[in-house]
Amino acid sequence: MASPYANSESTTPVGHGGDVPEIVLSAVAEVTGNGPHLLSESFYDFGGTSLDAIRVCLRVGREVGVEIAPETLLDSEDLAEFAALVTAARDAR
Amino acid sequence: MSGIAGPARPLAEAGSTRSTAEAGFPRSSADVDAVRPSADAGFARPMAEAGLPGSSVGAGAAARSMVGAGSPGRPGPLTEAGSARPPAADGGPARSAADTDSARSAADTTGPTRYSTDTTDSARSSAADGGPTRSAADTTGCARYSADTTDSAPPSAADGGPTRPSADTDSARSSVDSGPVRLTADAGSVCSSADAGPVRLTGDAGLHRPSAAAGPVRPAAEAVVGSGAPGAGTVCALLPLPGSAAPGRAAGAVGAAHASGPGGTADGVGADRPVTAIHAAVARQAGLRPDATAIVAGAARYSYAELDAAAEAWAAALAALGAGPGTFVPLLLPRSAELVTAALAVLKTGAAYAALDPGWPAERLAAVTDALAPAVMVAPAGATAHLNGRPGAVWSPPAHGIRGSATGTGDGVGGRPGTQRPKGVPVGSAAYPDAATVYFTSGTTGRPKAVVSGHRAVVSLFGDANPGPLTGGRGAPERGPVMPLAAPVSWDAFTLEMWGPLLAGGTCVLTEGGYLLPGTLRELVAVHGVDTVWLTASLFHLFVDEDPSCFAGLRQVLTGGETLSVPRVRAFLGHHPAIALTNGYGPVETCVFATARRVRRADCELPHGIPVGTALPGRAVHVLDGSGRPVVPGTEGEVCVSGEGAALGYLGDPALTARMFPTVTVAGVPTRVYRTGDLGFLDGAGVLHFTGRADRQVKVRGHRVEPAEVEAAARALPGVADCAVVPVPGANGGFERLALFYTAVPAAPAPEPRSVRRALAAVLPRHLVPELVRPRTALPLTTHGKLDRSALLDSLRPARGTEDRT
Numbered sequence: 001m002a003s004p005y006a007n008s009e010s011t012t013p014v015g016h017g018g019d020v021p022e023i024v025l026s027a028v029a030e031v032t033g034n035g036p037h038l039l040s041e042s043f044y045d046f047g048g049t050s051l052d053a054i055r056v057c058l059r060v061g062r063e064v065g066v067e068i069a070p071e072t073l074l075d076s077e078d079l080a081e082f083a084a085l086v087t088a089a090r091d092a093r
Numbered sequence: 094m095s096g097i098a099g100p101a102r103p104l105a106e107a108g109s110t111r112s113t114a115e116a117g118f119p120r121s122s123a124d125v126d127a128v129r130p131s132a133d134a135g136f137a138r139p140m141a142e143a144g145l146p147g148s149s150v151g152a153g154a155a156a157r158s159m160v161g162a163g164s165p166g167r168p169g170p171l172t173e174a175g176s177a178r179p180p181a182a183d184g185g186p187a188r189s190a191a192d193t194d195s196a197r198s199a200a201d202t203t204g205p206t207r208y209s210t211d212t213t214d215s216a217r218s219s220a221a222d223g224g225p226t227r228s229a230a231d232t233t234g235c236a237r238y239s240a241d242t243t244d245s246a247p248p249s250a251a252d253g254g255p256t257r258p259s260a261d262t263d264s265a266r267s268s269v270d271s272g273p274v275r276l277t278a279d280a281g282s283v284c285s286s287a288d289a290g291p292v293r294l295t296g297d298a299g300l301h302r303p304s305a306a307a308g309p310v311r312p313a314a315e316a317v318v319g320s321g322a323p324g325a326g327t328v329c330a331l332l333p334l335p336g337s338a339a340p341g342r343a344a345g346a347v348g349a350a351h352a353s354g355p356g357g358t359a360d361g362v363g364a365d366r367p368v369t370a371i372h373a374a375v376a377r378q379a380g381l382r383p384d385a386t387a388i389v390a391g392a393a394r395y396s397y398a399e400l401d402a403a404a405e406a407w408a409a410a411l412a413a414l415g416a417g418p419g420t421f422v423p424l425l426l427p428r429s430a431e432l433v434t435a436a437l438a439v440l441k442t443g444a445a446y447a448a449l450d451p452g453w454p455a456e457r458l459a460a461v462t463d464a465l466a467p468a469v470m471v472a473p474a475g476a477t478a479h480l481n482g483r484p485g486a487v488w489s490p491p492a493h494g495i496r497g498s499a500t501g502t503g504d505g506v507g508g509r510p511g512t513q514r515p516k517g518v519p520v521g522s523a524a525y526p527d528a529a530t531v532y533f534t535s536g537t538t539g540r541p542k543a544v545v546s547g548h549r550a551v552v553s554l555f556g557d558a559n560p561g562p563l564t565g566g567r568g569a570p571e572r573g574p575v576m577p578l579a580a581p582v583s584w585d586a587f588t589l590e591m592w593g594p595l596l597a598g599g600t601c602v603l604t605e606g607g608y609l610l611p612g613t614l615r616e617l618v619a620v621h622g623v624d625t626v627w628l629t630a631s632l633f634h635l636f637v638d639e640d641p642s643c644f645a646g647l648r649q650v651l652t653g654g655e656t657l658s659v660p661r662v663r664a665f666l667g668h669h670p671a672i673a674l675t676n677g678y679g680p681v682e683t684c685v686f687a688t689a690r691r692v693r694r695a696d697c698e699l700p701h702g703i704p705v706g707t708a709l710p711g712r713a714v715h716v717l718d719g720s721g722r723p724v725v726p727g728t729e730g731e732v733c734v735s736g737e738g739a740a741l742g743y744l745g746d747p748a749l750t751a752r753m754f755p756t757v758t759v760a761g762v763p764t765r766v767y768r769t770g771d772l773g774f775l776d777g778a779g780v781l782h783f784t785g786r787a788d789r790q791v792k793v794r795g796h797r798v799e800p801a802e803v804e805a806a807a808r809a810l811p812g813v814a815d816c817a818v819v820p821v822p823g824a825n826g827g828f829e830r831l832a833l834f835y836t837a838v839p840a841a842p843a844p845e846p847r848s849v850r851r852a853l854a855a856v857l858p859r860h861l862v863p864e865l866v867r868p869r870t871a872l873p874l875t876t877h878g879k880l881d882r883s884a885l886l887d888s889l890r891p892a893r894g895t896e897d898r899t
Binding site: 049055056058069 | 405606608610611612631632635638639640794806821829830832850859860864865866
């Protein structure tokens with residue numbers, strides 16, 4: 001069970017300039033249960049589903065402090081692109 | 094909401110479709126090829142073999158299946174005990190009485206519904222022939238479990254013991270003594286096997302007794318059908334849906350409602366007239382509560398009066414372009430207030446709508462649009478380029494939006510369907526005069542099936558005279574539910590979220606983005622007073638895992654579409670004992686839900702998991718054997734559904750329609766049913782339990798998937814020689830993803846998995862695109878020469894996602 005979803009925490013991202021790629025890889029490994037993964041991998045290389053994407057985005061969102069739509073991950077070519085989009089969203093906040 | 098599907102049973106895992114017991118069902122010759130030897134022998138298996146609940150059910154009283162009866166206005170199966178809707182809940186003290194009376198008189202004068210002409214007639218004639226006594230129950234034309242009946246059934250009921258509902262009362266028992274009784278349904282199908290065994294009608298006086306203001310209410314009845322009777326495998330819940338007027342007529346022509354104003358009686362939707370059409374039911378709400386909020390979309394709120402008036406104006410414009418009875422209008426709009434308004438407008442013209450997901454690949458959109466042969470379609474202004482060259486006119490919602498339209502200044506107001514239709518415009522099948530909605534669902538042939546669903550399927554479920562699945566946990570609701578409108582528009586879940594609230598005076602709250610997320614739900618509850626939510630089982634599980642407190646503040650959570658995870662259900666009930674959790678079941682061909690279950694803690698202990706419940710208003714459930722005969726409780730068979738919810742047919746496919754909607758004999762009465770292909774059994778208390786699928790169809794994350802459709806698309810790709818699609822089971826007994834295995838055409842560059850996947854994504858909707866794509870030099874075969882799906886599945890196992898990468 002995860003901790004309660006926290007919109008209210010959105011102003012306090014974990015770790016200044018937290019390493020988004022690392023957070024992404026760890027969330028993906030957590031959700032798929034079969035990491036480690038590479039940033040060059042597509043989410044679909046390991047059979048990621050839309051539900052997996054929701055879980056990953058909820059977890060990454062909590063860590064980074066922004067809300068991330070699951071489509072961001074589903075539509076990314078690979079995990080590197082997803083991490084870049086998350087970083088951009090965090091920096092734009 | 095589409096059938097549940099767990100992992101395929103060994104019984105039926107080979108490649109045939111609809112294998113169950115074709116032998117005895119009326120079917121077309123086209124069906125013969127699909128018959129499998131093992132299926133011919135019949136698949137009804139006594140649960141006793143598997144040690145299932147109900148295994149102790151034997152002959153006689155111990156195996157009674159119970160059929161409840163209710164009257165309009167009584168709480169549905171999901172209403173909390175003691176929460177009978179007071180007659181004056183909406184719209185004035187006399188309304189319930191008026192509804193009840195008019196329902197009755199209309200039923201008497203307009204005759205049987207379209208579904209059950211034979212049923213009703215034969216029932217009547219045999220009653221007239223001096224058959225078994227006809228009871229008062231026949232005037233309510235319905236049979237439905239009361240909440241108390243189901244709620245009070247002890248868990249042991251599932252173990253097959255005879256359960257006597259607490260609703261049994263003295264009056265009930267007295268009718269027992271009167272001998273065999275025939276329970277017939279005036280407006281719907283016959284619900285019980287009256288002529289085949291003693292039928293007990295038991296009133297539930299004292300429970301949910303309508304107040305005096307409701308006028309004389311016929312005693313609700315509960316029938317207990319003797320075991321072994323032909324009707325033993327049937328439990329139904331039919332509420333009267335009076336009147337058989339075509340929906341277009343019921344609501345009046347376009348312009349008429351406008352002229353008489355919302356809620357006026359000139360259009361046939363006044364308080365003393367039965368409502369049989371979706372748009373008439375919405376118009377009635379607009380009359381009852383013109384200023385109540387019908388739709389919330391971001392910062393915008395639209396009242397019922399605004400919604401109804403705008404739809405009226407849009408309907409006139411659509412009618413002028415050819416929309417009218419017998420036609421189908423594709424809606425290529427994103428989920429929005431405009432989409433809801435357009436759907437309502439289409440219905441007002443007498444046409445049926447098909448809400449198509451604009452995000453589907455263009456090729457698929459073109460294919461399904463062509464299947465509808467539309468005279469006119471609705472698409473956003475400026476987004477119609479890809480529709481060039483397609484048949485039919487394109488109409489776009491006006492730039493001034495809903496509110497601007499509501500003033501009635503829209504062009505074309507006053508137009509009437511049919512009178513202004515341009516000559517030569519293609520007209521859809523007139524075979525479906527009651528059609529309201531077309532749903533496209535996965536088909537084995539590689540093309541989606543177009544399911545034509547009627548007005549009554551929706552009105553019977555959500556009309557405020559027919560407390561349906563949305564009343565759980567709402568006490569004595571003064572108005573309908575406030576629900577997020579979040580489902581993909583092409584699903585019948587969208588129907589649940591749209592017409593569920595709007596037929597009952599509730600509110601639809603639009604959400605942004607493709608997925609409803611826990612944080613969004615929390616916000617919707619806090620900001621908009623959302624009190625009810627639908628989540629597919631997969632999403633429900635995810636919410637419970639990731640953010641269990643996000644449900645706080647809700648009255649009811651509806652879930653279903655797949656087997657529920659018992660640990661998640663347990664966790665939810667522990668966290669939120671006050672929230673009604675409803676497990677709904679029903680393939681899209683039965684419109685949203687055929688049955689539902691208010692889930693209780695004791696359900697978590699049942700060996701077959703959470704039951705899918707009892708039939709909802711207007712529906713009846715039959716568990717049939719290989720010859721199309723009801724099986725005794727506790728015996729597995731094919732789940733079939735009859736009544737108002739059953740779809741009208743598959744558009745353009747009469748052979749498939751005949752095969753899937755046969756007329757079978759239930760209790761001596763010809764009854765049109767939909768064969769779900771799902772396997773299940775009724776327990777001793779008449780509660781339906783789902784046990785599996787009879788064919789390859791699966792649910793993947795709530796989506797209904799025919800692997801054959803995906804295979805057909807993959808085989809069409811250049812470079813692909815052969816392929817197989819295998820659903821990959823997840824941790825919860827359901828399927829989590831699709832895996833595609835393909836072989837390459839020799840002497841050609843083998844296509845890369847990523848490009849295969851991309852190519853499939855260009856032609857299939859997202860839920861049909863396999864998440865795993867793997868090349869193989871050959872597809873493994875079993876010793877019998879059949880494709881070895883389990884070997885393919887096993888090949889994914891070693892370190893999925895690392896070693897197997899290509």
